[in-house]
Amino acid sequence: MPISPAAKDSIKATLDGVSSQGTTGINGLVFLAVDKTGDHLVSHASGTRSIDSKDPMDLDTAFWMASCTKLFTCIAVLQQVEAGKIPLDDADFVGSVAPEIKAKKVFADGVTPKDQEKQVTMRMLLSHTAGFAYSFMDPRVYVYPRFSVSFCGDNLSCMRLRKAEFRKTRPDVNAWTSLTFYLCELRQGIDEFVGDEEQILKSPMVNQPGSMWEYGVSMDWAGIILERTLNTKLGDYFQQHIFTPLQISTMTMFPSASTLSNLAQFHQRDPTTQTLAPRPHFYESALTSNTSPEEKRKNVFQSGGAGLFGAPKDFAKVLATLLNDGTSPETGKQILNKETVELMFENQIKEFPDFARSGAPPANPLLCNPLPEIYPQPSNPPQGWSFAGFVTIAPGLTGRGTNTVWWSGLANLFWWVDREKGVGGVIASQVFPFGDPVVMGAWGAAEAGVYQGLS
Numbered sequence: 001m002p003i004s005p006a007a008k009d010s011i012k013a014t015l016d017g018v019s020s021q022g023t024t025g026i027n028g029l030v031f032l033a034v035d036k037t038g039d040h041l042v043s044h045a046s047g048t049r050s051i052d053s054k055d056p057m058d059l060d061t062a063f064w065m066a067s068c069t070k071l072f073t074c075i076a077v078l079q080q081v082e083a084g085k086i087p088l089d090d091a092d093f094v095g096s097v098a099p100e101i102k103a104k105k106v107f108a109d110g111v112t113p114k115d116q117e118k119q120v121t122m123r124m125l126l127s128h129t130a131g132f133a134y135s136f137m138d139p140r141v142y143v144y145p146r147f148s149v150s151f152c153g154d155n156l157s158c159m160r161l162r163k164a165e166f167r168k169t170r171p172d173v174n175a176w177t178s179l180t181f182y183l184c185e186l187r188q189g190i191d192e193f194v195g196d197e198e199q200i201l202k203s204p205m206v207n208q209p210g211s212m213w214e215y216g217v218s219m220d221w222a223g224i225i226l227e228r229t230l231n232t233k234l235g236d237y238f239q240q241h242i243f244t245p246l247q248i249s250t251m252t253m254f255p256s257a258s259t260l261s262n263l264a265q266f267h268q269r270d271p272t273t274q275t276l277a278p279r280p281h282f283y284e285s286a287l288t289s290n291t292s293p294e295e296k297r298k299n300v301f302q303s304g305g306a307g308l309f310g311a312p313k314d315f316a317k318v319l320a321t322l323l324n325d326g327t328s329p330e331t332g333k334q335i336l337n338k339e340t341v342e343l344m345f346e347n348q349i350k351e352f353p354d355f356a357r358s359g360a361p362p363a364n365p366l367l368c369n370p371l372p373e374i375y376p377q378p379s380n381p382p383q384g385w386s387f388a389g390f391v392t393i394a395p396g397l398t399g400r401g402t403n404t405v406w407w408s409g410l411a412n413l414f415w416w417v418d419r420e421k422g423v424g425g426v427i428a429s430q431v432f433p434f435g436d437p438v439v440m441g442a443w444g445a446a447e448a449g450v451y452q453g454l455s
Contacts, residue, residue, distance in 0.1 A: 001035040001422060003042060007453020012044045014445045018438055019047030019057075023275035026429055026438050027267060028057035032316045033425035033450045036323035038330045041423065041450060043313065050265035051276045062250060062259045063428045064266075064283055065308040066409030068315060070219045072238055072251075073304035074126060074387050075318070077222050078340050079241060081122075085229055088126075091119035097225050104205045106131060110140035118209045122225070125218040126387040127348035131205040132216035135190045136364040140206040142190075192217055195285030197301040200224065213355040213385055223304020234302040245333035246317045251310035253302045254286055259309065264430040266411070271365070276431065306410070312428040315415065319424035322388075322417050345405050345419065347384030347391050356383050356390070362433075367410060369435035375406075388417075398444060399451025412439040416447065423450060 011031065018025045028047030032040055045057040080086040087093050095102035101120050105113030116131075124130035135141040190203045200220045207214055223234045230237065235253035243251055255263065268279040281287060285300045286307065301307070321328045322344075326336035336344070349355060356374035375383065375392060384391035389407030396404060401420030408414045412431050417424040427443045429436070 001037070001039070001041065001454065003033075003450060003453030007449050008042045010453075011042050011446045011449040012046070014449065015044055015046040015442055018442045021438075023051055023277070024438075025276075026431060026436075026442070027051040027276060028061075028264065029427060029429050029439070029442060030057060030059065030061060030063075030312045031425065031427045031442075031446050032059075032312055033423060033446075034316045034320045034323070035424075036320060036329060036422050038317065038320040038324075038328070040316070041425075041453075049262070050278055051267060052278055053265070057264065058262070059313050060250070060262055060311055062255060062263045062309050062311055063413065063430055064281070064306075064409070064411055065251075065310055065315065066306045066411050066413060067407065068409040068413055068415060068426075069304065069306050069308040070407065071318060071388060071415075072242055072308065073219050073223045073226075073234070074344065075242060075336060076234070076237055076304075077122065077126060077226055078336060078344055078387065080226060080229065082337060082340055086122060086226065088123040089121050091121050094120050094122060094125075094225065097228050098221060100201050101130075101205075101221065106205045106208055107140060108206060108208070110142075110206065114208075116205070116209055117211075120209045122222065123348065124209055125222045125225075127385055128213050128215055128218050129210055129349065130218045130221070131207040131209045131211070131214075132203060132218050132221070133206045133214050134192060134216045135203075136367040137215065137362050138206060138360075139363040141204060142363065192220070192303075193282055193306060195283065195300040195303070195307075197224070200301070200303075213349050213352050217305055220303055220305040223302070226304070227302075233298075234304055235307070238308075242318070242335055245331060245335055246314075246321060246328045247331055248310070248314040248317055250314045251308055253307045253309070254297060254300075255309045260287065263309070264428075267431045268366070269431060269433065269436060279432070312413075312426045315426050315428075316424075319415060319417050319426065323419060323422055323424055344387045345391070345403065345417075346386055347393065347403075348387065349385045350382075353382035353384070354380070355385065365433060367433050369433045371435050398448040400447065408434070410434050412436045414440070414443045421451070421454075423454070425450060 015029050019028050027050055030045045032043040045059050047057050049055045049057055120130045133141050190199050200217050203217050227234055266279045266281050267276045269276055325338040326341045327334045359371050361370045362368035381394035384393055386405055388405050392404045395402055400418045404416055404418040406416035412429045415426040429439045
């Protein structure tokens with residue numbers, strides 16, 4: 001399923017265009033599109049790893065994959081559904097393996113505890129209807145004020161440490177020139193991105209289980225349940241049951257020194273000037289654990305919701321495998337049965353066709369732009385959510401077919417799998433907040449270019 005040379009050139013020109021605009025564009029992007037044979041219909045690395053660097057982005061550049069990790073966790077759990085070790089609809093199973101979930105109260109108003117009206121199942125966790133949320137999206141996850149400070153920052157470390165700890169760890173704070181974005185009100189609450197399992201275990205339930213869709217830490221819980229069921233670490237499971245069969249070499253919870261040498265830099269876009277500036281990474285526990293004692297590495301939470309680092313070219317191998325009904329077109333190894341892949345892509349929330357419309361403003365605009373609609377479509381057709389991600393049930397304006405599944409990562413990474421037309425792809429950046437208009441525009445143009453170029 002080749003695409004025309006003209007389409008390839010147009011896609012590359014689009015990416016190069018936005019990466020050549022300086023600080024008002026994007027420092028760099030990687031884009032790949034594949035078919036079910038695993039062939040790269042187009043692959044292109046554009047720009048540099050940092051806005052302040054001349055080091056080029058390339059197809060081996062590693063990214064924090066953020067919520068793209070969830071696709072691997074979904075596959076892992078469904079493998080164990082196939083094996084008969086994890087049931088989808090048995091609330092007693094979840095309650096026995098994760099009694100912390102069973103014991104939780106529901107804080108619908110963020111303050112008042114209520115009993116759960118239903119018990120949580122794995123199906124709810126995989127479809128984000130279990131009642132959990134993310135702290136950067138939902139203010140109910142924050143409950144008790146901690147303190148406020150009078151500087152603004154693109155460094156989210158400031159939102160994670162007590163004032164004394166912050167000053168101790170970053171005495172150079174006054175020298176930073178890019179701390180100009182927001183007045184931070186620091187709160188006692190949940191921080192999902194520090195590599196601490198306790199942050200997930202104590203995350204509050206804010207909706208009654210099964211009552212609505214809300215994006216949150218459910219896939220972290222799914223990963224925890226898999227670890228406890230099999231007595232293994234999630235990263236080790238990924239390596240044995242997904243990465244090795246698919247010959248994926250770069251995906252990891254703990255980047256090596258060589259990976260770190262080609263890691264894309266985090267950036268923050270100023271909401272007023274719309275310019276980019278580098279910002280420190282906030283997943284530092286994983287980045288530094290390779291140089292720490294082995295005991296520390298063991299204690300860093302291996303997040304099923306956002307823990308992976310790797311190159312988009314390896315992520316594309318998973319997309320090709322799903323297009324090929326669960327069998328790697330490169331190695332011939334099967335990681336899921338065809339029937340399980342079909343289950344994976346089914347809409348799980350048919351009762352909520354408008355779940356992605358009229359969204360509330362995010363709790364933390366440093367991390368996410370306001371998104372009144374997650375994926376706008378003319379005439380507002382029903383939309384859905386599968387175990388794998390968002391389902392655009394109706395065909396998309398880019399040319400994608402019916403029931404295409406797609407999702408994203410917080411640092412503005414986006415992927416899609418169109419099983420009807422046999423094509424999928426991924427675009428990767430490392431910029432905040434999520435919903436960056438430059439990256440999303442490039443993604444839409446590149447995806448449309450793929451479909452226009454199909455022969």
